[in-house]
Amino acid sequence: MMLDFFNLIFSVIGPIVFGLVLINLCFPHTRFGRLEILVLGYALGTGLISGAMFLLSLLGLNLSIIFDILLIGSAIAATILIWRRKSFGPQLVKIKTKWPVDKKKIILIIILLLWMAIQIIFIATESWLKPIVQYDAVATWSLKAKIFFTHHQLILNSHSPYFLGTHLPQYPLHLPLLETWQALSLGRFQDSAIKIVWPLYYLGLIIIFGFNLLRHSSLLKTIIFTFFLGTLPLLVYHAGYDYADLILAFYLLATLIYFWRGAIEDNHQYYYLAGVFAALSVWTKNEGLFLALIIILSWLIYLWTRRRFKLKLLIPILLFIVLLLPWLIFKAICRLGLGNIDSVWQLGWHPQVLPIIFAHLVGTIDWNIWWLIFVVSLITFWRKLWTRENLLLFLSVVGTLGFYLVLYLFTPNANYVASGMIDQRNLLTIAPLGIFYVGLLFSYNYDKI
Amino acid sequence: MRRKIIFLFLIAIGLLLFRSALADSEKFYCDFDSHRIFSCQKSVLTATSQPLSIKEKDGSTFYITPQIQLGLDGAEYRFLTLRAKAKTDFPRFKINFSDRAAGILTLNNFAFKNNNQFTDYYFNLSLFDQWGGTIDRLYLQFVPQDLEIDSFRLSIATPTLVIKSLWQEFWTERPEFVPGINGLNTPLLSGVPFIKYIFALTLIVVVILAIFKYRDQGLAKRWPQILLIIFLVSWLSVAIRTLYSSYLSYLNDRSLRFMAPSIRAEKAVGDLIGSPEQAKNLYSFLAIVKNNVPLGATIFIPPSDSYTYVRLIYDLADQYQVVGDINKASYLLLFEQSLPASTQDFKLKFSAPNQLIYQR
Numbered sequence: 001m002m003l004d005f006f007n008l009i010f011s012v013i014g015p016i017v018f019g020l021v022l023i024n025l026c027f028p029h030t031r032f033g034r035l036e037i038l039v040l041g042y043a044l045g046t047g048l049i050s051g052a053m054f055l056l057s058l059l060g061l062n063l064s065i066i067f068d069i070l071l072i073g074s075a076i077a078a079t080i081l082i083w084r085r086k087s088f089g090p091q092l093v094k095i096k097t098k099w100p101v102d103k104k105k106i107i108l109i110i111i112l113l114l115w116m117a118i119q120i121i122f123i124a125t126e127s128w129l130k131p132i133v134q135y136d137a138v139a140t141w142s143l144k145a146k147i148f149f150t151h152h153q154l155i156l157n158s159h160s161p162y163f164l165g166t167h168l169p170q171y172p173l174h175l176p177l178l179e180t181w182q183a184l185s186l187g188r189f190q191d192s193a194i195k196i197v198w199p200l201y202y203l204g205l206i207i208i209f210g211f212n213l214l215r216h217s218s219l220l221k222t223i224i225f226t227f228f229l230g231t232l233p234l235l236v237y238h239a240g241y242d243y244a245d246l247i248l249a250f251y252l253l254a255t256l257i258y259f260w261r262g263a264i265e266d267n268h269q270y271y272y273l274a275g276v277f278a279a280l281s282v283w284t285k286n287e288g289l290f291l292a293l294i295i296i297l298s299w300l301i302y303l304w305t306r307r308r309f310k311l312k313l314l315i316p317i318l319l320f321i322v323l324l325l326p327w328l329i330f331k332a333i334c335r336l337g338l339g340n341i342d343s344v345w346q347l348g349w350h351p352q353v354l355p356i357i358f359a360h361l362v363g364t365i366d367w368n369i370w371w372l373i374f375v376v377s378l379i380t381f382w383r384k385l386w387t388r389e390n391l392l393l394f395l396s397v398v399g400t401l402g403f404y405l406v407l408y409l410f411t412p413n414a415n416y417v418a419s420g421m422i423d424q425r426n427l428l429t430i431a432p433l434g435i436f437y438v439g440l441l442f443s444y445n446y447d448k449i
Numbered sequence: 450m451r452r453k454i455i456f457l458f459l460i461a462i463g464l465l466l467f468r469s470a471l472a473d474s475e476k477f478y479c480d481f482d483s484h485r486i487f488s489c490q491k492s493v494l495t496a497t498s499q500p501l502s503i504k505e506k507d508g509s510t511f512y513i514t515p516q517i518q519l520g521l522d523g524a525e526y527r528f529l530t531l532r533a534k535a536k537t538d539f540p541r542f543k544i545n546f547s548d549r550a551a552g553i554l555t556l557n558n559f560a561f562k563n564n565n566q567f568t569d570y571y572f573n574l575s576l577f578d579q580w581g582g583t584i585d586r587l588y589l590q591f592v593p594q595d596l597e598i599d600s601f602r603l604s605i606a607t608p609t610l611v612i613k614s615l616w617q618e619f620w621t622e623r624p625e626f627v628p629g630i631n632g633l634n635t636p637l638l639s640g641v642p643f644i645k646y647i648f649a650l651t652l653i654v655v656v657i658l659a660i661f662k663y664r665d666q667g668l669a670k671r672w673p674q675i676l677l678i679i680f681l682v683s684w685l686s687v688a689i690r691t692l693y694s695s696y697l698s699y700l701n702d703r704s705l706r707f708m709a710p711s712i713r714a715e716k717a718v719g720d721l722i723g724s725p726e727q728a729k730n731l732y733s734f735l736a737i738v739k740n741n742v743p744l745g746a747t748i749f750i751p752p753s754d755s756y757t758y759v760r761l762i763y764d765l766a767d768q769y770q771v772v773g774d775i776n777k778a779s780y781l782l783l784f785e786q787s788l789p790a791s792t793q794d795f796k797l798k799f800s801a802p803n804q805l806i807y808q809r
Contacts, residue, residue: 369684
């Protein structure tokens with residue numbers, strides 16, 4: 001039992017160490033909060049580990065050897081971190097914020113923080129007390145991990161019945177490999193222990209959201225909007241189960257936030273970081289490709305309108321492409337498509353989805369009153385929506401929403417909307433972007449850009 | 450002074466709308482009262498009012514809604530909870546409902562538990578294609594005389610709006626997802642209709658503030674803050690439900706104690722998986738197995754060469770000894786090394802598809 005505990009801790013610390021080394025070496029001229037950098041370390045580290053597992057598997061290594069390599073790698077990474085602890089690249093900063101003078105506001109902040117803390121505890125118990133049972137979670141992600149773990153390899157032979165974990169082989173491998181990593185660390189496939197990943201990403205999402213909003217907003221407003229995000233019913237639900245949407249939401253939010261921060265602080269290294277997160281969002285789910293491209297396009301439009309466009313700024317895009325290249329080439333060779341329906345490109349007109357989507361969006365069960373807040377806020381601040389300061393966020397939020405709308409209105413995905421299968425979970429991936437945007441609209445004190 | 454009047458006016462409008470929201474959100478909440486008389490209360494605010502109708506029993510037909518038009522949206526209200534006591538097993542059971550098409554649901558595989566005590570039965574009606582439209586009346590047919598119904602509840606089934614799949618049927622039956630169970634039947638917590646009034650309230654406030662924006666600059670400057678307060682209060686009123694659901698879920702999960710090998714074996718659930726094509730039931734089944742079978746128990750699986758079968762093996766093999774015709778996956782039996790000393794046999798039963806019921 002104790003050994004299990006240490007193994008579980010290692011399965012989390014390992015990626016953080018890898019991620020911190022990566023940040024230290026590649027993005028030294030950045031500034032992060034202490035919690036924020038841990039979250040970023042974990043998010044980057046998991047991507048690095050799953051990517052390494054995939055690439056080394058392509059070389060024919062089995063997972064036992066790959067695990068040993070990663071184990072040694074994490075020891076080296078930890079050594080590097082200890083060695084460079086005094087000259088650690090990114091600057092660790094404490095965000096300056098003032099507690100409100102008004103006692104009522106202080107009490108409100110404390111209540112909201114306590115509420116979130118209780119919610120997080122419940123999510124953790126939800127995750128830890130149950131095995132993986134939801135169909136999509138099992139069939140699409142966990143089953144693959146079990147098959148990889150059992151076979152001790154990725155099964156890249158397309159003639160095998162277990163090719164890439166059997167079910168939906170065209171889906172990206174970040175999550176199955178991350179679960180495999182958890183199982184390899186534990187030495188066995190224990191559902192409940194493997195599910196630790198989801199509460200961690202949930203916590204990470206809240207932390208990067210809060211830390212970055214706090215830089216431009218008051219403490220109370222930040223807490224309120226972080227509370228909106230943290231208690232979004234659908235997000236809470238996903239945090240306790242094993243769907244990929246929460247993790248995609250994390251990477252998309254990180255992509256947008258660090259593009260935006262790069263723009264605000266005029267620091268190119270944030271752009272590079274955002275480029276990596278954009279690649280990781282594609283490595284998590286197929287639709288991440290389109291969503292990440294929309295955010296990148298929004299960023300390019302922003303740069304163009306600000307007349308800041310330079311060739312050097314193509315580096316994040318190159319990073320995005322280079323990191324994804326092995327996976328995309330592999331998919332092309334194995335003729336793996338993008339979606340889970342073959343007829344995705346058979347265009348049609350499906351206006352019948354609109355009332356269904358509307359009915360879903362106004363359901364408090366899944367969204368509380370988020371979409372109402374979103375619409376009312378856009379109406380309220382209509383003059384500020386696409387000011388130059390807000391342009392990047394506005395284009396990203398509207399672009400991603402528009403992408404899904406086009407997908408539902410013009411492709412056979414409309415059938416999945418009608419059956420209530422996809423629109424909610426898809427919108428969950430971009431809801432945090434909207435909350436961040438509205439949070440900033442409510443906060444007037446921008447730094448001058 | 451004028452500002453105070455405006456604020457009082459807004460508060461009055463808010464309270465009126467809030468009250469109507471409370472009333473309307475309970476409008477369709479139908480239940481038997483403690484005397485097993487069916488009542489359809491218009492709202493909690495009129496909870497002391499007389500029942501609108503009483504149950505009717507006519508031969509084998511058991512009317513469970515009164516002769517009024519309920520006007521329920523079948524797509525929304527699709528979760529039926531029936532608390533009943535039976536003295537014999539009944540192989541057939543029909544839920545009839547009248548809408549424009551006078552639909553009928555037949556649960557061929559359903560059987561009441563013959564234990565002479567009130568038991569809760571859960572029906573996810575959305576699994577039937579026939580369910581839908583505007584539901585005006587409900588009644589059961591072919592119900593024998595000695596069936597005693599304690600309560601009947603038709604409610605919204607919530608997270609299935611998100612991921613509407615049959616695999617969810619097990620989990621959506623959890624009490625926390627069914628407003629009205631476990632005393633959680635206050636209108637604030639009961640769901641969707643409330644949104645309309647929050648929406649209306651917020652829009653009215655925004656419009657009024659917009660009108661006054663040009664008359665009262667002081668108020669206008671503060672309106673984002675006022676809006677944020679409205680948002681927060683509205684959000685909190687719904688977030689209570691999320692938190693409470695999490696709490697109930699925690700209680701439920703804690704009782705399962707998946708990580709401990711000492712779960713007491715209960716009666717086999719079985720009768721859940723049909724043909725391999727019915728894989729949609731597989732994960733409900735898995736959840737039930739994992740709820741009821743002690744870790745390390747031996748599970749016998751009938752021979753099959755299907756893809757579903759392989760998945761079943763994979764999914765059970767990490768926590769159980771799986772025995773069957775397992776050529777392809779027999780090595781998986783060694784998955785869990787540390788089995789409890791007293792393993793218990795557990796035989797799976799395979800039967801017809803579309804089984805909807807399980808018994809807690």
